[in-house]
Amino acid sequence: MIKITLPDNSVREYEEAISGYDIAKNISQSLAKEVLAITVNGEIWDLQRLITTDSKIKLHKWDDEEGKHAFWHSSAHLMAEALEALYPGIKLGIGPSIENGFYYDVDLVDGRVISDTDFPKIEAKMKELAQQKNEYRRSEISKKDALDFFTKKGDEYKLELINDLEDGTITLYKQGNFTDLCRGPHLPDTGYIKAVKILNVAGAYWRGDEKRKQLTRVYGITFPKQKMLEEHLVLLEEAKKRDHRRIGKELELFTFSQRVGQGLPLWLPKGAQLRERLENFLKKIQKLYGYQQVITPHIGLKELWVTSGHYEKYGKDSFQPISTPAEGEEFLLKPMNCPHHCEIYKHKQHSYKDLPVRYAEFGTVYRYEQSGELHGLTRVRGFTQDDAHIFCRPDQLKDEFKKVMDIISIIFNALDFQNFTAQVSLRDPDDKTKYIGSDENWEKSENAILEAVKEKNLNYVVEYGEAAFYGPKLDFMVKDALGRQWQLGTIQVDYNLPERFELEYIGADNQKHRPVMIHRAPFGSMERFVAVLIEHTAGKFPLWLTPDQVVILPISEKYNDYAKKVLNFLNNCDIRTLIDDRNEKIGKKIRDNEMKRIPYLLIVGEKEFENETVSVRVQGDGDKGSMNMNEFADLITNEVKAQTENYKIN
């Protein structure tokens, strides 16, 4: 007798070993049709694998990550089978499921390539194989047999993977004529896969190592129903419409010029306005938190970064030094602001009573990003950090850290960024040589971050090996419209620079002590933040931030004079107002200005002129009736106030 406990704690008893599929069938036919995988005592299994002992189980359908994982992982095998059939002699790397679909890394050998014109062929082959409803059969063999098998097959990549596995049994999965090294789980058969789309193809280094061979990575996605694929493709289209590069062009926020250089954004008037408003907002908050603005030059002597240790680490990958013609002094375009700020700290002696000292600067920095890495405003070669450096006593570190977290949460709340991940980046425990500074300091700062995060009740993940070379950090990560993750805000603890720049303060004991430094940037960079904000809002910025708040649309040219009167009135109330006095019908003006995402549209014609009113339309929400100018001005002013004053200093 085998007892099977379901997630609701109900128990089912079976005479003999039973598969997950049969349990599902036993519960209901419709469940059996939908179930894709099963968790047995915390381990994910194939549905057909027999359960022989009392177990706790959970059945996974498409809605579960586990269900999708099994589905896409099985699809990766199906694609590999298709690729083997279409490209004989192909060698296989790895083929996992990912957040949206799956990929397989393959070595095509003989210099063959796959390009997007080949996709239909691959899709057709996959569908053909899927229709054969070949079972995914699991088998367990010894490591030696596995090595023999893949030696015969000539798959050197699989051999390398097997050699790295521990001795013991190794599982293989076979469907049709295709056998792959795999932990599973998989679908019962290929017939579950009804809709197939190959998405793109890319180069990917074997095992992520740029010194090793570059394989061809083929990305795809599959679904149990054709309709789901169609919906997914619509979603991808929608996401593309939110792309900041597209909206940035549409709304004339920023541009790039080949003649200026790649990765060097040019902020157009409207984008500059938006950015300036964000900067002023942060400045206001920082002032309340005791920050002082400083200004430093865009270049500095190379020695500055030799001292900081950055030159050794990044020097050869940066823009190369520029030198003075007569003396041959070497300068670097500054890749970060910290050394300049350290020198500001050093301009005078500090007492322990004066700390913490907080220097802030919207500092523009230049980094030589690899050409293939550039991407819209999110990855550029010249950008402005909303940088600040806090110099504090070691006993103030945790508190200061928490205050920075407060500033970040004010910013994120004001801009309605709820969907972020906090990532604590610590040292790689296996390779401490990548880092500089003493073990003791690293431990102190790693603990300070972890404690601060816990005390602030932040949801966070810990990533080992992601720390900066000089210290651990706390990063705030958000996703863009296409699901790519970007780092926005960051807080970093640094014992290293104070050491290297010999920063000091005089303690209560009248002795010299070393301060601790915190680097922090709530936005991260203005460029990246604005990019993510564009995608987050689809270009519909909050009223306080948007470049143009109101547009006045006269019904005909007869009312242009009245419209101008309204325009002057609103502009005098500090409301950013435009007028659309083109010789167009009102429907056309409404459409055009709706598409410019201007929050309020005011329609003025005969009626409004007579009654000294305006007819109000809210962007995306239609006609709101009429009101007089004062009422409307109050409406706008109050809305802006509510948006910008909704925070407190703790």
Add this chain to the structure above:
RNA sequence: GCCGAUGUAGCUCAGGGGUAGAGCGCUUCCUUGGUAAGGAAGAGGUCAUGGGUUCAAUUCCCAUCAUUGGCUCCA
């Protein structure tokens, strides 16, 4: 930097060995209107740049530059 793709009017894109097209935008004219596209005419392109093949290249080939999807990197 590496692998793949792309580059045609201000924007979005079609085309194709015989020196170019649409829609939107722009200019002018008609129209003066009531809540998401009124009508007409016109201007605008060395088809990214440089080579090569050809009687002829924007089209085919090569290189460069830029953009783009990934990989690696990200102080």
